[in-house]
Amino acid sequence: MKSLKVGIVAVGMAVGLFAFTDPGERTFEIMKNLDIFATLFKELNTYYVDDVNPNKVIRTGIDAMLKNLDPYTVYYPEDDIEDYMTMTTGKYNGIGILTQHRQGKFLVVMVYEGTPAEKSGLRIGDEILKIDGVEISKAGTNVDKLMKGQTGTAVKLSVRRYGQQQSEEITVTRDVVKMTNVPYYGMINDETGYIDLKDFTGTASREVRQAFTExxxxxxxxxxxxxxxxxxxxxxxxxxxSNIFVNKDSEIVTTKGKVAEWNKTYTALYPAVDANIPLAVLTNSRSASAAEIVAGVIQDYDRGVLIGQRSFGKGLVQITRDLSYNSKLKITTAKYYIPSGRCIQAIDYSHRNPDGSVGKIPDSLQTAFKTKTSGRTVYDGGGIAPDLPVERPAQSAILTSLYRKGYLFDYANKYRFDHPNIKPGRDFSLSDAEYQEFVKWLGDKDYDYTTDVERKFEELEASARKEKYYDVVQEQLKALKTKFAHSKDSDLMKFRDEIRYLLEQEIVLRYYLQKGLREHSFTKDPEIQEALKLFANQGRYEAILKGTK
Known part of the structure; x- marks a missing residue:
């Protein structure tokens, strides 16, 4: 009977394809391969030695097929629709925390502002022991899913707070949790406003407009x-x-794909909120897609100065198609082109290497374009390059180790226990004596690491052994390795500034959550400091936009 159902499904799929496919399309190849797939699964289902789970096997096949296209074409079965809706709307029914399993414990690593979790008194660093009376000690437990549920229902958490031996019960009433697109906005100084835009769900424009107006x-x-x-x-x-900063009827973005009637040019529909205010846009390598459209529009109209690092380079557009049985397919349908005419897609998924891997579009194939107002030269094919690049130094090996081991997280919990109050986020800093207390606390902790220099010595030694030169250079290599061997005590002092900064960030987060974290960064964030320096030199700002810098 199961085999018959598989055949019926395959025939239905084929009929659907014939019904909606133009005669010139490759209908025979599609029919043939669907028939092969259906008969293959029928044979597996009938003769394979163990039971075959059709949902799991077919899902694996679908995922493998889509993976061969690009990372953004994704299938969502009915069971995953809630996650899809959260991704597109930024909303879910729950309590508003993020947890992490570390060293056998489920720890609260983030409490979002204005959520039921914050109102109930949950803190970052709390260890969750039970949910509704059920112990959750296993690493595979999906704690976040257990805490989701219908609005108005209660979830009882048994938690242990740092410094306390006894657990306590906290009851949280679930509600609609809305992850804001603008987690923070405020004034850096008397004249400079700051808007932190972290997502592009359905309320992003309203949130940015409201922040800008305030x-x-x-x-x-x-x-x-x-x-x-x-x-x-x-x-x-x-x-x-984009329309907040550029005038009505300005071209924003054009999409072009296989289905010609879906090609469209989007223009600004309303008068700009402010088309003249000096504007700096911060980007980095994780600014992608819609974020790159906004950054690209600002650059192409010479409307503001981009500061930071080159953006990710995602110039592809996806739409969502409804499938049968309440499932969905998010599918790449087009590339987008910003006002100068360039597409900033960095990775060429349509031309794969023989091993199936993909590579970035080479510089030699990138094309020059001109900005709309000043005629500055910009390029396609590699993300959006900033007007003012800011280099981010590589994170030291010791800081990476401290972070991965969770020692910054743990010490921030200790600091919160020992200090009921601290200064506001933008004014907080650790004294030299307080940093030395942290160093002392690390005394019995295991956080060894390998520096880049040490790693290269290991590679050199392995190469020397392989090429039979080790005996010749053995003494010199040993002497150099000894000279460059890291010392934890020395590195804690050498990289004190970057370690202290991230430790301060962790501590501020315990008291003031995301808003305090952002305000604490104002005086030390290199991109923000570069923007403030630029705003203080109006002549330089204008020269960059005119291409005469």
Whole structure:
């Protein structure tokens, strides 16, 4: 009977393809391969030695097929629709925390502002022992899913707080948790406003407009729009947010794909909220998709200065198609082109290497374009290059080790226990004596690491052994390895500034959550500091936009 059902499904799929496919399409190849797939699964289902789970096997086949196209074409079965809706709307029914399993414990690593979790008194660093009376000690437990549920229902958590031996019961009433697109906005100084845009769900434009309007009311004369670590989202939100800064009827983005009637040019529909305010846009390598549209529009119209690092380079557009049985397919249908005419897609998925891997479009194949107002030269094919590059130094090996081991996290919990209150986020800093207390606390902790130099010595030694030169250079290699061997005590002092900064960030997060974290970064964030320096030199700002810098 199961085999018969598989055959019926295959015939139905084939009929559907014939019904909606143009005669010139490759209908025979499609029919043939669907028939092969159906008969193959029928044979597996009938004769394979163990039971075959059809949902699991077919899902594996679908995922493998889509993986061969690009990472953005994704199948969502009915069981995953809730995750899909959370991704597109930023909403879910739950309590508003993020957990992590570390060293046998489920720890709260983030409490989102304004959520039921924050209102109930849950803190970052709390260890969750039970959910509704059920112990959750196993690493595979999906704690976040257990805490989701219908609005108005309660979930009882048994938690142990740092420094306390006894656990306590906290009851949280679930509600709609909305992950805001703008987690922070405020004034950096008397004239400069700052808007941190982290997503492009359906309310992004409204949130940015509201933030911009409020900051103007507080005297904002210059603005920093932070698009760093923004993975993108809805295209129409990118259009609307660009429209805040560029005039009505300005071309924002054009999409072009296989289905010609779906090609479309999006323009600004409304008068700009402010088409003249000095604007700095911050980007990095994790600014992608819709974030790159906004950054690209600002650059192509010479409307503001881009500061930071080259963006990710995702110039592809996806739409969602409904499938049978309440499933969905998010499918790449087009590339997008910003006002100068360039597509900033960095990876060529249509031309794969013999091993199936993909590579970035080489510089030699990139094309020059001109910005709309000043005629500055910009390029396609590799993301959006900033007007003012800011180099980010590589993170030291000792800081990476401390972070991965969770020692910054743990010490911040200790600091929160020992200090009921601290200064506001933008004013907080650790004294030299307090940093030495942290160093002392690390005394019995295991956080060894290998530096890049030590790693290269190991590679050199292995190469010398392989090529039979080791006996000749053995003494010299040993002497150099001894000279460059790291010392934890020495590195804690050498890299004190970067270690202390991230430790301060962890501590501020315990008291003031995301808003305090952002305000603490104002004085030390290199891109923000570069923007403030630029705003202080109006002549340089204008020269960059005119291409005469």
């Amino acid at each position: 900051l103007k009311g507080k005297g904002m004369k210059k603005v920093i729009l932070d698009l760093r670590d923004n993975p993108g989202g809805l295209l129409n939100m990118a259009v609307d947010i």
